[in-house]
Amino acid sequence: MIGKWQRVGMMGAALATSQSTLADYAYNLQIPASQVAQDVFELHNLIMLVCLGIFIVVFGAMFYSLLKHRKSVGHKAAHFHENTTVEVIWTVIPFVILMGMAYPAAKVVIDMKDTTNPDMTIKITGYQWKWGYDYLNDDISFYSMLSTPREQIYGAAEKGEHYLLEVDEPMVVPVGKRVRLLITANDVLHSWWVPALGAKQDAIPGFIRDSWFKADRIGTYRGQCVELCGKDHGFMPIVVEVVSEEDYAAWLAKKKGAAQSAAGDNTKTFEIADLMARGEQVYQANCAACHQADGMGMAGVFPAISGSKVANGPIEDHIALVLNGVPGTAMAAFAGMLSDADVAAVVTYQRNAWNNKMGDLAQPAEIAAARGGAATEAAAPAAQ
Amino acid sequence: MSDAAHAHDDHSHGHPTGIMRWLTTTNHKDIGTMYLWFALIMLFSAGTMALLIRAELFQPGMQLTNPDFFNQLTTMHGLIMIFGAIMPAFSGFANWQVPLMLGAPDMAFPRMNNWAFWMLPVAGLMLMASFLLPGGAVAGGWTMYPPLFIQGGISYDLTILAVHIMGLSSIMGSINIATTILNMRAPGLTLMKMPLFCWTWLITAYLLIATMPVLAGAVTMLLTDRNFGTHFFNAAGGGDPVMFQHIFWFFAHPEVYILILPAFGIVSQIIPTFARKPLFGYASMVYATASIAILSFIVWAHHMFTVGMPAAAQLFFMFSTMLIAVPTGVKVFNWVATMWKGSLTFETPMLFAIAFVCLFTIGGFSGLVLAIAPVDIQLHDTYYVVAHFHYVLVSGALFSIFAGIYYWLPKWTGNMYNETLGKWHFWLSVIGMNLVFFPMHFLGLAGMPRRIPDYALQFTEFNQIATVGAFIFGFSQLLFLAVVLKTVKGGEKASSRVWEGAEGLEWTLPSPAPYHTFETAPVVK
Structure with a gap:
């Protein structure tokens, strides 16, 4: 038995020393850069110390018992099994400690929720x-x-x-x-x-x-x-x-x-080569996470664009889909996220990249026009 | 773990044998055994997912999985461990032990008992099979928060169905257990004389009956939002995504106690046995368990401090959550007082029970840290929370299950387990478990979010320790499987009392417990 405890102790000590020699180990919350973060930092330290104190007292008693009150050292079992006074004391003391924690915590809660008078x-x-x-x-x-x-x-x-x-x-x-x-x-x-x-x-x-x-x-x-x-x-x-x-x-x-x-870009007229170059950038930043860089999507989760009906169908529908998204799916409405020039570029790119060879292109002015009418058109598929 | 040989003890005629015996059995011991084997299979399945997760997180960068599959692994690990491993394991203990402890011949509703069990493998298979569907398994987290959960494919609907089935199974199981405890106690065995395990399960059963329908309601609303055009959780249609979280946690906070109260019961049986001294403060244990259960219904929003609720609500949920520390503390003090001035020995069940008290308390303390709303807001959805609930569920619930198996396996099989192997299993588990989860506290404090497949470089070292620990912990469970199989097959014969200090009706029966027990009720004085 003793041998076993020693072994555990040695492992713990070995672990502790190996950790202290490495610089990258952080043991507490990040260094605060605001008063609220500072308050939380101090609150956490306070509670940790209280918990540590209770832990040492309670498990100090338990491990004392594990060492001294064991059968192998000839300890005979006592027969007590209740003591009202003790039980009341160890119900009341934790309650009082908790009240001591609750007060500073409540002050920080109220401060965190106060969003008035911003600069x-x-x-x-x-x-x-x-x-x-x-x-x-x-x-x-x-x-x-x-x-x-x-x-x-x-x-x-x-x-x-x-x-x-x-x-x-x-x-x-x-x-x-x-x-x-x-x-x-x-x-x-x-x-x-x-x-x-x-x-x-x-x-x-x-x-x-x-x-x-x-x-x-x-x-x-x-x-x-x-x-x-x-x-x-x-x-x-x-x-x-x-x-x-x-x-x-x-x-x-x-x-x-x-x-x-x-x-200014939103009022220009672009050549297809410019749209393709810009479209690829917009695609990589906004679309590739789901539809993948090769336009193949992910089976069962995100549809492919390469070879898709939308990218090889009427350009008006393609623009409407990009602007309005598909409700209930991960396909977001990009109307609020991308400029007219960016939408024009990315639609053009999608129609002419990979296996898609439509040869047509969209100009920013068409996107601006689609934005006007798109809201009503898009309502139809959404309502289905 | 009674084997087929016991079928011969069965005096009724024409009982099926082979697979049909297990499909049609209404015997509480058979059903208990099946629950426990099912839980073990699910433990290994979800444990394998955990090892894949830890392997991916061994170093920064994506190596083994892709982000979507990683999310599937974390989600399914959580769902299967909770609904497939821990809950069924406790139902297995209840099936075996409640009738034996009460002096009852079987459960109150034996045929419903059979049905409640056999729903589980169906639900388990549905969950596992969802990995093979287009788009893979559910990847939205075990908490199923919309709107993300609305986005997924067919496996999301399948998972909702599986959760419904598991919920039904739990409701039937708990009605059965509550009825058995209330109606089938041996003459003279009053409620306040019952073994504490029965008390904790009685209270757990009420929690299940109260909260499982709430979960069913929440997932049904998800189902109709997904498929039938309702907008319960869609703000664009007048719904509220946060309402789901309120409903879900109104279920899931009591669920946390569903996962730990039976563990308290098991540990409260084991510690007095190996201290050779009666449980200290039996009545206060019962009251503490009931208080925890009642409080569990008014603390749910502490899982939601970051959704942006008013200060008054934050304060209410913070104070009510802190209150739970009081009855939980009473329990820990009572266990320590039970050991105090006892005559202690340290067989494997006792080792796991002591580790439970110590490590569960660490989980309790980190729970107290998280109850403090401002600190929780910093730590919410970080690895600190992952550390917290694994201390409560692994070194809490799972260790109590190991303790209970070592404690009662000789009674169930008639054979003693191998004590040396049991102790190896204990020490490897306890070291492995702490290596995995203790460093996670530091990761969370340093700012590592949970549920991410890849991380910034400053988190590397602690993640590597955790992964090494995970593999030690995971592979030591094969040792547990070996010990159990070896004990089922043979070994030193167990006496009827098995443990020198064991008290209670189950120890008056021969080991292994005969197929039918207490056909005439014993009288308790």
Whole structure:
């Protein structure tokens, strides 16, 4: 028996020393970058200490008993089997300890729920599988999606420092400002979480929920979607860059300039080669996750586009499908997500890539026209 | 685990033999045995899925699976472990032990008992077969949250049907157990003299009867949303996706106690036996179990702190959840007090029972951490939660099942198991289990979400420890299978009492327990 306990102890000690020699082990919550995250950090430490104390007392008693009150050392069993005083004491004491925990916890709950008096408001929308950000005070909008290359995920390239926690367009906020978040989703449930900022809120389609944070320190903070949202749930990270007031103003000016030049594309007429090149990029960013880079989809889950009836049928129907999606499936309505130029490009690409050789093309003006009439046309299949 | 030889003890004429014996049996021992074998097969199936999950997570990047198949594995692992392994195993124990402990000749409704069991393999097959359907098995998580669950293919409908069948089976099983306990106790065996295992199962049966119809309602609404154009959970049609979560957790929180109360019962039988001392605080154990069951109906929304509910609701659910720590604490204190000043020996059932008390309490403490709403909001849907519920379900429910099997197998088969192999199984399981799940606390704290097939580089080391632990834990269960098979086939003969300190009616019977027992009710003084 003694030998067995020693063996377990040695294994534990070996494990503990091997862990302390490695730098990458983190044992607690991330270093807080906001007051709420700091409060949660301290609350967690407090509760852990209380639990640890109780654990040591209770299991200290148990292991003392396991060592001293064993038959093999000749201990004879006592016969007591109840003691009202003791039982009342060990019901009341935990209750009192819990009240001591409940009070500081309640204060943090109330603080977390107080979203009043924001300095700025950002609407966040979850999509399968990217995040959309709308800066309501500054009238800019953009999407933010994973920028880790597929080669890194599938082992064809070495993984970068921020593997899976990097995006093409981070959310940027000024330091020290109260940022109110309005969070919703477009398709299924998602959940927006940045651990260091202490903000987590489920994104629910059809409902808007709010949360807030005030970042104390300049820096880059990373998080992930934390509500299962389908195939690429693990591949829609969140990056928040907290910058100085001046840097934020510069970033805003740059974003607004980019938005204007993008709007200009919607009135142009393109050559097919330009549409194909742009369409491939749009396809890779928005469609390939389900329909695959080769347009073959995934049998039984996501339909193929290569050789499909839609991509080889009337172009009006094809445009309507992309704009309106298919309700009740993973096929989202892209009307709100892609510009006229992008829709024109991606439809053109899908009709002329892989086994599809339609030879026709869509121009941004046709998409703008389809947007006007599409709502009523699309209502018909949706109602079936 | 009575074998075919016992059929000879059966005095009625024309009883079928071979497969028909098992298909048509109404004997509680046969049905108990079938429940336990079914649970073991499901344990190995869902365990294999867990090993695939852990193998994929051994290092960053996608290696063995694709993201969609990974989600199928996590979803099916959860569904099958809960509905296929843990719940049927406890039903198996109830079938074997409740009549023996009460001095009853059989269950109250023997034919319904047969039906309740035989629905399960059908549902289990349907679940497993869904892997072969176009689009594969269900990948929306065992919690089945819409709208994601609305998106899936044919296997989603099949899974809803399977959940319905398993729910029906549970309702029938629990009506049977509750009726048996209330009506078929031996003369003199009052409720407050019953073995605690019967008490915990009586309360569990009521929880099942109350909550299984709620689950059935929730999945039926999913079915009609998917196929018949209703919009219960579709905001575009005036529905509410969060309403599903309220209904689901109104079922699934009591379900958590359905999975642990019988475990409390088993452990409360075993500890007094090997402490050679009566259970401390029997009455307070009964009251604590009942309090936990009642509280379980008013805490459901602590699974939903991040959906964005008002502060008042968060506070209510936080306080009510913290309250559960009080009766749970009473139970742990009572078990320790039972061991205190006993005359302890450490046979395999006792080792598993002690590990249960210790490790279940770790799961209880992480539960308390998660009850604190602000901390839960940070940790919700991370690996911390995965660590928490595996401490409760693996070192809790599953360890109690192992303990119970080692404890009663000599009574069921008439043979002693091999103590050396049993102890090897215990130590490998306890070390493996902690290696898998303890590092997950740190992963969750550091910010690793659950249900992801690939992860950022800083999570690598703890994931590797967890995977190594998972393979140790998984393969040591083959040792358990070997011990059980060896004991069924033969071994040192067991006495009728089996354990020096064992108390209760089942130990007055010879080992193995005859095919028919207590045809004349014993009298309890």
